[in-house]
Amino acid sequence: MIDTRALFTALFEAATSAADPARVIGEFLPERPKGRTVVIGAGKGSAQMAAAFEQAWHEPLQGVAVTRYGYGAACRHIEVVEAAHPVPDEAGLKARERLFESVAGLTSDDLVVALISGGGSALLPAPPDGMSLADEIAVNEALLASGAPISAMNTVRKHLSTIKGGRLALAAHPAKVVSLVVSDIPGDNPAFVASGPTVPDPASRQDALAIIDAYRLDLPEAALRHLGTSAADAPRPDDLAFAANEVHVIASAARSLEAAADAAVARGVEAVILSDAMEGEAREVAGVHAAIAREIAFRDRPFRKPILLLSGGETTVTVRAKGGKGGRNTEFLLALALGIDGVEGIHAFAADTDGIDGSEDNAGAFADFTTARRMRAAGVDPKAALNRNDAWSAFNAVGDLFVPGPTGTNVNDLRAIFIR
Incomplete structure (x- = not known):
């Protein structure tokens, strides 16, 4: 059984090392x-x-x-x-x-x-x-x-x-x-x-x-x-x-994604790079990623599981409410968590390669098919948190933030989704 958090952390380290x-x-x-x-x-x-x-x-x-x-x-x-x-x-x-x-x-x-x-x-x-x-x-x-x-x-x-x-x-x-x-x-x-x-x-x-x-x-x-x-x-x-x-x-980002893919293969995990240049609203990009992950989980297409999906680029966030905490990677993951809620076997990660996502101290976070449920159990409505651009607080409530500290480089975002 693969430790997905250890896998994602290793991918992040490989990506940032390639851009050192x-x-x-x-x-x-x-x-x-x-x-x-x-x-x-x-x-x-x-x-x-x-x-x-x-x-x-x-x-x-x-x-x-x-x-x-x-x-x-x-x-x-x-x-x-x-x-x-x-x-x-x-x-x-x-x-x-x-x-x-x-x-x-x-x-x-x-x-x-x-x-x-x-x-x-x-x-x-x-x-x-x-x-x-x-x-x-x-x-x-x-x-x-x-x-x-x-x-x-x-x-x-x-x-x-x-x-x-x-x-x-x-x-x-x-x-x-x-x-x-x-x-x-x-x-x-x-x-x-x-x-x-x-x-x-x-x-x-x-x-x-x-x-x-x-x-x-x-x-x-x-x-x-x-x-x-x-x-x-x-x-x-x-x-x-x-x-x-x-x-x-x-x-x-292209070189760093290739390094992350190589690191996955070295750990026995097949990896595919979707794109190194994804743009658009973080929550909308998350919806597309969630749909692909569900298709693989349910129908083994367009890739057979187990498979690791990688993507890079820079999404954007339209601020809809004041007072929320977070950045584009945590917003992406919160929307993704809602899109894969209850679909067993899907695990995900997103982080800014400079070590900081938005204005807080985290680079990103981890998510899986239990994330939305665990947030609700912790008293956080994930959909409401997304609507007020408060993804950081939602992930903080369940202990899923990723905090590596400054990395000394910056090649944009690393997103990884593993479907068992």
């Missing part, structure tokens, strides 16, 4: 420059990336990396700054200034190495003239509550920023910028990771305005006013200032 900067960054080292090497970093994995780069780079260097509070790592030559995530703060503003200072006055002989991972959008608040930090916070909160996919969120963010959308790389010109990216974006477009501070993309401010309209975003007047002017236009990818730059995705 210390393991992969050495494969992507750029050529040594004639001049200086300056390292800049942003994201929830940037401090670990900086420490790994220092170990691999046997030349003088200097730089600054900003990460989330509690996600720091010891570096000898790179300054690590911590700031708030997912809601920006003053420390993030100061970090932005330190990054711009670090790339000022460079020449074509110099090299800038940008270490970018998910979470950098919130960690680098940079409101343009006419907008305040409070305005940027309001924009971020509206986006997080909207249910919009991460690519859409970042299109809006980059047009309301002085650092995103390639602007930091532009500030480093004429130095060459080599971006090493740990992708948390479905499809692994590096321009969307952390809203692309060093990687421009073609999306226009008209695209941003269309997204605001489509998701009925209630943004501050200052933000809307800025988007109505050419000052919001972001650099274009065909700008000659970016011509010599390089971009490398060094870790991704």
Whole structure:
């Protein structure tokens, strides 16, 4: 009999290990420059990336990396700054200034190495003239509550920023910028990771305005006013200032899912990867996963049991009520628990590979065909908890939260469903 919690924990460890900067960054080292090497970093994995780069780079260097509070790592030559995530703060503003200072006055002989991972959008608040930090916070909160996919969120963010959308790389010109990216974006477009501070993309401010309209975003007047002017236009990818730059995705959900599948097979469990790029409402994605799991449990199709289903990507949560606790992974699992309630033999797991799901201290949770029943026995109505976006409280009531702590990387979510 397989211990499903031990299995899921092993899969999580395999997935995060495959995205460990210390393991992969050495494969992507750029050529040594004639001049200086300056390292800049942003994201929830940037401090670990900086420490790994220092170990691999046997030349003088200097730089600054900003990460989330509690996600720091010891570096000898790179300054690590911590700031708030997912809601920006003053420390993030100061970090932005330190990054711009670090790339000022460079020449074509110099090299800038940008270490970018998910979470950098919130960690680098940079409101343009006419907008305040409070305005940027309001924009971020509206986006997080909207249910919009991460690519859409970042299109809006980059047009309301002085650092995103390639602007930091532009500030480093004429130095060459080599971006090493740990992708948390479905499809692994590096321009969307952390809203692309060093990687421009073609999306226009008209695209941003269309997204605001489509998701009925209630943004501050200052933000809307800025988007109505050419000052919001972001650099274009065909700008000659970016011509010599390089971009490398060094870790991704696809590679981590493959590592998780290999770990399952090594334990005698057949595994299939459904997709590494799933998006959509967490509860709706859960409904699809639950339907597939039930089909296997009842009819042995499209896969014969026992089987492990794996998927990655980033779902979204439309906040329907204030005061709830949780994130997209616990919301996914709570909806899944309702979808598999009483269907014997189905076990599931979902977690954010950075170690934190939402605003609490858990990465995700465990669930099975008894979860909804056990929640009711503990005095929690799982359907009501889902309706008020309070999945954390529901899983906490039955002791099913998964709390590994910060992992030092971020390749989005790992979802696993085992059908005995």
